[in-house]
Each structure stands twice: as structure tokens, then as C-alpha cells.
Amino acid sequence: MAKNEINVAPVTGKADLNAFIDLAYRLGRSDPNWVPPLRNEVVELLTESKNPFFEHADVQLFLARRGEAVVGRISAHIDHLATAMDPVQGMGPGTGNWGLLEAEDEAVAAALIARAEQWLKDKGMTRVLAPLSMSVWEEPGQLTKGFDHPPTVMMGHQPERYQHYIEAQGYAPAKLLRTYELDITKPFPPLIQRIVQSGERNAKIRIRNVDKSKFDAEAGIILHILNDAWSENWGFVPFTDREIAYAGKKFKPIVREDLIMIAEYEGEPVAFMMTLPDLNEKLKPMGGTLWPFNWAKLLWWLRKPKSRTMRVPLMGVLKKHQGSRLASQLAFMMIEAIRRNAVAHYGATRGEIGWVLDDNQGMNAIADAIDSHVNKEYTIYEKSL
Structure with a gap:
């Protein structure tokens, strides 16, 4: 050669x-x-x-x-x-x-x-x-x-x-695929605040934290909503039971109860929003290894993470409610609840939502309504063989 x-x-x-x-x-x-x-x-x-x-x-x-x-x-x-x-x-x-x-x-x-x-x-x-x-x-x-x-x-x-x-x-x-970033130290626009306050007065709506002591059950609720909500989305591939268990094991160390919300309507879980502290902020200086002392630094951080950025990788609303006023109201309510907790409990100042498909009109409209802007774009390419 x-x-x-x-x-x-x-x-x-x-x-x-x-x-x-x-x-x-x-x-x-x-x-x-x-x-x-x-x-x-x-x-x-x-x-x-x-x-x-x-x-x-x-x-x-x-x-x-x-x-x-x-x-x-x-x-x-x-x-x-x-x-x-x-x-x-x-x-x-x-x-x-x-x-x-x-x-x-x-x-x-x-x-x-x-x-x-x-x-x-x-x-x-x-x-x-x-x-x-x-x-x-x-x-x-x-x-x-x-x-x-x-x-x-x-x-x-x-x-x-x-x-x-x-x-x-x-x-x-x-x-x-787009990601949106926003300053979460600022209250949302007045219109969004009114929508959230209206929802908080509605006895049919309950926005709650996940319960980590019931991790498997809560994960099951979230995956049920996700598979229903995303089932007709471009690129959707269903999770297998083994993948659900695998993802749960990987997520569990960085799951925080007050950063993942489940929305119930008339007692039925109908929507969720998952938020994660940005682990990358801690990993970046580690060079890909936990040795010799990075494991201790990571474990200490996981006990009570402080993070400038919070990422919302997943959210979903059952298909039967998609496109309705209720869907957007629940989304705004979950975002606001998480925003408050992220700032008060984790010192966060920045949020990132995504990825979001460029033609997902509902999510793009929600992102625009809370004064976020596109900070990254990822392109999936195609070619005939």
C-alpha cells in the first residue's frame, strides 16, 4: 500500500x-x-x-x-x-x-x-x-x-x-433540528404569566414533581406519554423495554425531582417535561476520564449540582390534547415551574430547549412566546444509494 x-x-x-x-x-x-x-x-x-x-x-x-x-x-x-x-x-x-x-x-x-x-x-x-x-x-x-x-x-x-x-x-x-436558549432569570412575558396563573387556578390541572422513590413507575408514565406524543413525529423510533431500563439507569444519577414535571388533567397524566442540569459543564475539564480524582469531583457535584445551564431534552403531550389551548397552557406551566426551581435551587441562569424539529409549529411557537432564540442547528442529511 x-x-x-x-x-x-x-x-x-x-x-x-x-x-x-x-x-x-x-x-x-x-x-x-x-x-x-x-x-x-x-x-x-x-x-x-x-x-x-x-x-x-x-x-x-x-x-x-x-x-x-x-x-x-x-x-x-x-x-x-x-x-x-x-x-x-x-x-x-x-x-x-x-x-x-x-x-x-x-x-x-x-x-x-x-x-x-x-x-x-x-x-x-x-x-x-x-x-x-x-x-x-x-x-x-x-x-x-x-x-x-x-x-x-x-x-x-x-x-x-x-x-x-x-x-x-x-x-x-x-x-x-434546533435548540433554543433563553435567560431564565427573567420572568416570562406578561401574557405567558397570565396563562400560567389561569392554569394554577384551574382545579382540573395539577403540575407535580416526579417522585424519585417511585422511579420505575414515574419512568413508565413518562415513556407512555412520550411514545404517544411522538408517535407521528418525523424520525420517531419506539423505545424497547430494555432501552427504557437502560436509559433509566443512565439518567437516574442526574435526575432531580423538582426539574421533571408531570402534568395531570382531571387526574390523568397527560404531559411531561424533563430537564437536566448541564453535566457537560462539569465534564469539560475532565478530559474524558474519572481518574485520578475526577470521580470524587463528579460524585460531589451529583449530590447537589450547581449548573449555569439547564437543558430540556424531552417533553410531550398526549396526542388527544395536541393543538389545543390546554396543551400550550400545560407546557407554559411546566416551563415556569421548572424555571423557578432551576434558579432558586441550582443557581441556573440559562435554559436550553431541544432539539426541536424545524417544522414542529407548536414547540417553535412556545419557544418564541417565552423569548428564546435559536442557538444551535443540527442537520440530518439524506442520499439515495
Whole structure:
């Protein structure tokens, strides 16, 4: 093989997997806004026996080398729950994905993407939606706006040059995902305050904290609402029971009862809003490792987290109430309850909502009504094979 020739090969064995993981830390180190994930979390994501995503997906990791040097990586995957969805929702039969792209230069990226596409074609796929790293519920999309500040917890951050690498391979935007930020130290506009106060006087409405002592039951309520509320959304893929348990285990350490709300109407849980302290603020200086003393710092922070930023990654209202005045009123009431708690109990000054689909009129209208603005955009691309 010529010295400058790029060789892309499947990941096989522990040494390759370590090289796959290490590359992101090496390439990301020079980006002041990249947040190194904890290495053990990345290992778990990529380990078939630990991540329930593999139970309904075919996954292949690839490494690119020039000579002996590792210069790029990519994952190719087919989520069989996604291919079973209605094509009008974005996924559907014949749709595969790639993600976890890291490349030293455009030639490497082109070789990696071509190899991932060939793997998908060999598996019978006719279309690609990418990047997804790896599930749509994890880190979907390529960052295309907001490179100048770090991502919040569970959001991705990729170099701007990757956008050009992807588009140069014939990919066109399929969907835009937005995050909104706002100053939560300020009261909401008077109209929103009146809507909240009206709801607080309505005996049929109850906004309550989750009860962590009933974690499994509360998680079940939230997942029921989520699966109903999001079932017709673009990109929706249902959670399996194992994924619900897996997510619950991962979320539990940063779940705070007064930051996750369930809205009840006439005694029935009909909506929820989940908010998380921005763990990334604590992780950023740790360099992806808990050793030697970062584990103690993290445990201390988890006991009583103080965070400048709060992120709302998920919310939902049962379909039967969507589009109604009640739906927006419940959303404003939950946002206000969480805003008060975040400022009073965690020292937060900034909120981030998202991601939100660019054509989700209801959520975009709510974001506009509370004086938030778009701070990041992520693009999911598509290409026919």
C-alpha cells in the first residue's frame, strides 16, 4: 500500500476498538468547544453486550488508516425498528444510517462515507439518513450553526468542516433540528404569566414533581406519554423495554425531582417535561476520564449540582390534547415551574430547549412566546444509494 493511500477496514478486536475511541479525543482536543465524553460511556455505547440498541440493529464500525496511522472512523448501522416505520415519518424500509464520523481531512471522510454506503448497499439499503450517532435518540445530525459554544448534555458537537465533507459527497438536508436558549432569570412575558396563573387556578390541572422513590413507575408514565406524543413525529423510533431500563439507569444519577414535571388533567397524566442540569459543564475539564480524582469531583457535584445551564431534552403531550389551548397552557406551566426551581435551587441562569424539529409549529411557537432564540442547528442529511 502506498504511503498516502487510505485504507478503510472493519473494526476487529479490542485494539481496533480502542483506536476508534481514541481518535475522537485526539482530533477533538484542539477544539475549545468540544466536550470530551467519559471514556467508559463511549465504550458502553459501542459494546454489543451493554447497549440494547444492538438488539434491534446491525452495526459495523470502520477505521481509516494511512500506513500505520489511524486517520478516520465511521459507524454504519441499520436500525430494524426504524426500517419498520412509515416512510412518511422519515425512516422506513430501505433506510440505513452512518455516524460517529471523525476524519483528519476531506479525502479520509470521502473514503469512510463511501465504505459505509457500500456496507449499507450490501445489506439491501437504498437510502441513507446521516449522521446518527447511533440512534436518533442519542446524537442526531451534523452541527451546522452554533460552533462558537459548547453543547449541553447529550448533544453533539462536530467541526464545521465536516458539514462540507458530507455535502461534497452528494448529501442534501433532510431535516433541521434546533435548540433554543433563553435567560431564565427573567420572568416570562406578561401574557405567558397570565396563562400560567389561569392554569394554577384551574382545579382540573395539577403540575407535580416526579417522585424519585417511585422511579420505575414515574419512568413508565413518562415513556407512555412520550411514545404517544411522538408517535407521528418525523424520525420517531419506539423505545424497547430494555432501552427504557437502560436509559433509566443512565439518567437516574442526574435526575432531580423538582426539574421533571408531570402534568395531570382531571387526574390523568397527560404531559411531561424533563430537564437536566448541564453535566457537560462539569465534564469539560475532565478530559474524558474519572481518574485520578475526577470521580470524587463528579460524585460531589451529583449530590447537589450547581449548573449555569439547564437543558430540556424531552417533553410531550398526549396526542388527544395536541393543538389545543390546554396543551400550550400545560407546557407554559411546566416551563415556569421548572424555571423557578432551576434558579432558586441550582443557581441556573440559562435554559436550553431541544432539539426541536424545524417544522414542529407548536414547540417553535412556545419557544418564541417565552423569548428564546435559536442557538444551535443540527442537520440530518439524506442520499439515495
